[in-house]
Amino acid sequence: PSRLTTPASCGLRLRKSNPLAAEGSSLGLTAPRATCARTAWTRQEGQRRPQLAHTRGSPLHIRCLAGVVATGARGHRRARPPPRDLAPVLFRASVPGPQSPAPTLLAIIRKALSEEKRVSTKTSAADLVTETDHLVEGLIISELQERFPSHRFIAEESAAAGAKCVLTPSPTWIVDPIDGTCNFVHRFPTVAVSIGFAVDQELEFGVIYHCTEERLYTGRRGRGAFCNGQRLQVSGETDISKALVLTEIGPRRDPATLKLFLSNMERLLHAKAHGVRVIGSSTLALCHLASGAADAYYQFGLHCWDLAAATVIIREAGGIVMDTSGGPLDLMSCRVVAAGTREMAMLIAQALQTINYGRDDEK
Numbered sequence: 001p002s003r004l005t006t007p008a009s010c011g012l013r014l015r016k017s018n019p020l021a022a023e024g025s026s027l028g029l030t031a032p033r034a035t036c037a038r039t040a041w042t043r044q045e046g047q048r049r050p051q052l053a054h055t056r057g058s059p060l061h062i063r064c065l066a067g068v069v070a071t072g073a074r075g076h077r078r079a080r081p082p083p084r085d086l087a088p089v090l091f092r093a094s095v096p097g098p099q100s101p102a103p104t105l106l107a108i109i110r111k112a113l114s115e116e117k118r119v120s121t122k123t124s125a126a127d128l129v130t131e132t133d134h135l136v137e138g139l140i141i142s143e144l145q146e147r148f149p150s151h152r153f154i155a156e157e158s159a160a161a162g163a164k165c166v167l168t169p170s171p172t173w174i175v176d177p178i179d180g181t182c183n184f185v186h187r188f189p190t191v192a193v194s195i196g197f198a199v200d201q202e203l204e205f206g207v208i209y210h211c212t213e214e215r216l217y218t219g220r221r222g223r224g225a226f227c228n229g230q231r232l233q234v235s236g237e238t239d240i241s242k243a244l245v246l247t248e249i250g251p252r253r254d255p256a257t258l259k260l261f262l263s264n265m266e267r268l269l270h271a272k273a274h275g276v277r278v279i280g281s282s283t284l285a286l287c288h289l290a291s292g293a294a295d296a297y298y299q300f301g302l303h304c305w306d307l308a309a310a311t312v313i314i315r316e317a318g319g320i321v322m323d324t325s326g327g328p329l330d331l332m333s334c335r336v337v338a339a340g341t342r343e344m345a346m347l348i349a350q351a352l353q354t355i356n357y358g359r360d361d362e363k
């Protein structure tokens with residue numbers, strides 16, 4: 001029995017030759033296909049979450065996706081994140097196989113990406129949501145909830161519907177079902193799913209999947225960060241005048257907020273940063289930082305579901321994630337500075353003017 005064994009209800013079986021079964025194997029670029037119980041989903045009128053039914057024999061599905069990421073995360077204090085080797089199985093497996101009759105998480109996102117969407121707005125005209133955001137969040141939560149009834153959830157669309165975002169010591173899943181919804185609506189192919197996990201208010205692991213480029217980023221506290229099996233390492237840059245900096249605009253577009261946003265960007269450009277980029281997904285921007293493709297990230301107006309998974313990945317890649325004041329990160333504070341080095345993070349923090357977005361746990 002290896003750590004790859006998932007609970008019987010999932011029905012996941014991996015072939016004996018599975019290289020991921022070996023302790024310390026890579027993140028599974030060569031992961032074999034796995035089979036598990038088939039999960040069919042339906043969504044009836046007025047029903048917020050999909051209903052799940054099981055049949056044996058189909059390619060791995062969201063049930064396994066949630067089940068595998070959750071393996072070992074049972075129980076307060078003793079909660080243990082999954083072996084890092086399992087994470088790729090999780091997302092890889094949710095891509096439908098040739099004979100798959102059931103849509104899977106990534107299949108749902110990819111299909112919807114190319115279709116017309118029903119788009120609604122949330123806190124502002126630039127803060128978008130689609131039915132796919134709701135559907136994906138519902139799938140992830142119902143699977144995890146069924147397996148871990150005592151665990152708590154903080155998730156973007158549930159929060160938008162009024163659920164409180166309070167991080168307690170209980171094991172808590174922090175979910176952004178689609179990060180980059182505006183990109184998703186425009187078919188701009190920079191869209192991710194982000195799932196973080198915290199116990200005792202400490203982030204334990206994070207998984208971010210770049211849905212169109214099939215890049216799986218994972219980080220587990222004390223065990224490193226990886227992208228498709230390659231270890232991630234931040235850049236060692238300490239000089240702003242040699243830095244590529246990433247940010248996101250934030251949802252507000254009122255003149256005062258925009259003025260501060262543009263002035264912060266201007267300050268970094270005056271400091272001769274090579275560039276300041278906005279790609280439309282804070283989780284993927286933070287993954288670029290973790291991989292050394294950028295040197296710093298800052299933002300006002302992001303949320304705990306943008307930060308949870310990415311924070312573990314950046315820290316495990318050797319980077320710094322801190323508050324814009326230069327103090328420790330506060331996951332609920334709606335602001336962040338991250339960089340490959342503490343020197344760079346401090347320089348960025350010192351250059352910024354604060355934009356007050358309030359706190360996630362006070363909304």
Ligand SMILES: O=P(O)(O)OC[C@@]1(O)O[C@H](CO)[C@@H](O)[C@@H]1O
Pocket residue numbers: 127128156176178179180181182248249250251280281282283299301302303306
């Ligand atoms: O709504 P979504 O797609 O999950 O978030 C999109 C996004 O650009 O908006 C947030 C706030 O500006 C960013 O941090 C985040 O990446």
Ligand SMILES: [Mg+2]
Pocket residue numbers: 133156176177178179180181
């Ligand atoms: Mg989202």
